[in-house]
Amino acid sequence: MAKPPRPKATVESSVNELTTAMGQLLRRVRLETSSDELNLSQLSVLARLDMHGAMTTADLARSESMKPQSMGAILVGLEQEGLVEREPHPSDGRQILFAMTAKGTEVRRKRGIAKREWLLAAVAKLEPAELRTLIDAIPLIKRLSES
Amino acid sequence: MAKPPRPKATVESSVNELTTAMGQLLRRVRLETSSDELNLSQLSVLARLDMHGAMTTADLARSESMKPQSMGAILVGLEQEGLVEREPHPSDGRQILFAMTAKGTEVRRKRGIAKREWLLAAVAKLEPAELRTLIDAIPLIKRLSES
DNA sequence: TATTGTTATACTCTATAACTATA
DNA sequence: TATAGTTATAGAGTATAACAATA
Numbered sequence: 001m002a003k004p005p006r007p008k009a010t011v012e013s014s015v016n017e018l019t020t021a022m023g024q025l026l027r028r029v030r031l032e033t034s035s036d037e038l039n040l041s042q043l044s045v046l047a048r049l050d051m052h053g054a055m056t057t058a059d060l061a062r063s064e065s066m067k068p069q070s071m072g073a074i075l076v077g078l079e080q081e082g083l084v085e086r087e088p089h090p091s092d093g094r095q096i097l098f099a100m101t102a103k104g105t106e107v108r109r110k111r112g113i114a115k116r117e118w119l120l121a122a123v124a125k126l127e128p129a130e131l132r133t134l135i136d137a138i139p140l141i142k143r144l145s146e147s
Numbered sequence: 148m149a150k151p152p153r154p155k156a157t158v159e160s161s162v163n164e165l166t167t168a169m170g171q172l173l174r175r176v177r178l179e180t181s182s183d184e185l186n187l188s189q190l191s192v193l194a195r196l197d198m199h200g201a202m203t204t205a206d207l208a209r210s211e212s213m214k215p216q217s218m219g220a221i222l223v224g225l226e227q228e229g230l231v232e233r234e235p236h237p238s239d240g241r242q243i244l245f246a247m248t249a250k251g252t253e254v255r256r257k258r259g260i261a262k263r264e265w266l267l268a269a270v271a272k273l274e275p276a277e278l279r280t281l282i283d284a285i286p287l288i289k290r291l292s293e294s
Numbered sequence: 295t296a297t298t299g300t301t302a303t304a305c306t307c308t309a310t311a312a313c314t315a316t317a
Numbered sequence: 318t319a320t321a322g323t324t325a326t327a328g329a330g331t332a333t334a335a336c337a338a339t340a
Contacts, residue, residue, distance in 0.1 A: 066332095094340065126287060
């Protein structure tokens, strides 16, 4: 089934395919793991706190390209599960630092999270060179969202 | 600003970063283009109809990893904008084929769509080799969502 | 007056469930 | 009985607006 002679793939058409492909993969991941205890944003926040240490709502919101109110809702969820906890800011009474708890560290690191399982299995089907390409693209995607 | 010596990036941690990065980029794209007339899913459907010709709701839903009811809502939106139209299926009275209209083709192809503009500007900041990596990764992301 | 965070509300996107019509 | 599509409803995720407290 040879493809019809498409005019050479332009950057423009690639950009369209990128958003389509990303949207589809995220839908798929959410569907495959809808019974999971944490959603993708919550996992992102845990990963970030694990790397950077305690952060404020505003900083977390900025780093995830999200509004502070939205981040607040995510943090409330994580807090109710006992995965993060509040710490007063040492010098600014307005700010609140959110830090991972021991349970948060454990949940984040344990292999049992279904979200990873499904995607890991899919990634395992890639050729080594393809896997390298995919991994190399991750920081680029990250940079795009920050530019 | 050398990076701290992170323990070698495992496939597992890369998979986490991939979903985080994709979620963040899609949020950013949506924010930057929230005044746009079409959402990402609608643009995907137009692109697919442009490539494949007329398709049914069910086939479109399958190809986008989405439920038929959800695809139905997307198609109603496109239909009300006059971008797609219904055609009866030649042999099966239950099925309905959706085809692009001339206006749909025009809207899809015109350069003015803000969604593309913002992302194109961001992509233009990548080095040529990085752009190649990103483009090479697109079919891989697509394949993951279909596996 | 500007910033941090909270509360209340609404919107977008997609899923689930129940139904109709055709096969 | 199975499949395609529709209608109605609900849920997740995130935004906007209005507010309180601190700087």
